[in-house]
Amino acid sequence: MKTLIASAALAAATLTTPAFATSTDYVLDASHSQIVFSYEHLGYSTTYGMFSGFEGQIAFDQENPAASSVNVSFPVRAMLTGWEARFDHFMSGDFFAAAEDEMVTFTSTSIEVTGDETALITGDLTLNGVTKAVVLDAKLNQVGDHPMEGKPWAGFDATTTLLRSDFEVGAFAPFVSDEVEIMISIEAMQAE
Incomplete structure (x- = not known):
């Protein structure tokens, strides 16, 4: 669940980055990229978890985001x-x-630009040995030179909702919600 979220956010970010003369590669800043997931527990509480410290790559096409x-x-x-x-x-x-x-992976398959700073990123999420298409609702937060690193940086947020049962981890549903809300926030730096 968590990996999808992080991948989705990265894909969303690449869609809204300003055009460059050539395709630009970005790598995630593992220290400032997180996937937070939440689910309802027996109707009593909302429980949270997180993935952090992960890596990923974004390739941005300047001519065709x-x-x-x-x-x-x-x-x-x-x-x-x-x-x-x-x-x-x-x-x-x-x-x-x-x-x-065992790894969680997300690979984008299409990007639909929906606004100046928004996009829907569709991709294949592999979790628990099951691969399903998921859509990330992504927003570009900011693109520009990082004030401390002195090189191009980009930040994105994304959200999606997954069904645990789609990935064969649906134990105790519906008492523990099948739906899992995912929030992704990432920073990515221009690759060396």
């Missing part, structure tokens, strides 16, 4: 839950049964 692309991947076990017992349960057979090297 809709031809841009984004790729992101990270280990399922990079999930942060704030409570070790919850993390252990998510990694158990009830949910992911995740191996140490």
Whole structure:
């Protein structure tokens, strides 16, 4: 769930970046990119988790932003839950049964520019061994020279909603909501 979110945000950002003379490659700033997910627990609370520290690439086509692309991947076990017992349960057979090297990936397949700073990014999300198309509703926050790094930087936010059951991690639904809300916020720097 988390990986999709992060990938979607990156793809969205590439769509709204100002045109350059040639295609420009960006890499995610792992220290300032997060995917936050939330779900309802038994009607009593909203529970949150996060992925952070992941890597990804964005290729921006200056002549045709809709031809841009984004790729992101990270280990399922990079999930942060704030409570070790919850993390252990998510990694158990009830949910992911995740191996140490199991990855979440997102690869964009199309980008529909919807405004000066917005886009819908469609891509293939692979989670728990299942690949499904997801759409990220993305917004460009800012593009410009980073005040401390002295090179081009870009920031994006994106949202989407996933169904856990689509990825075969739907245990305890509907008591624990099948729908998972995803919020992605990323920063990306121009590649060297």
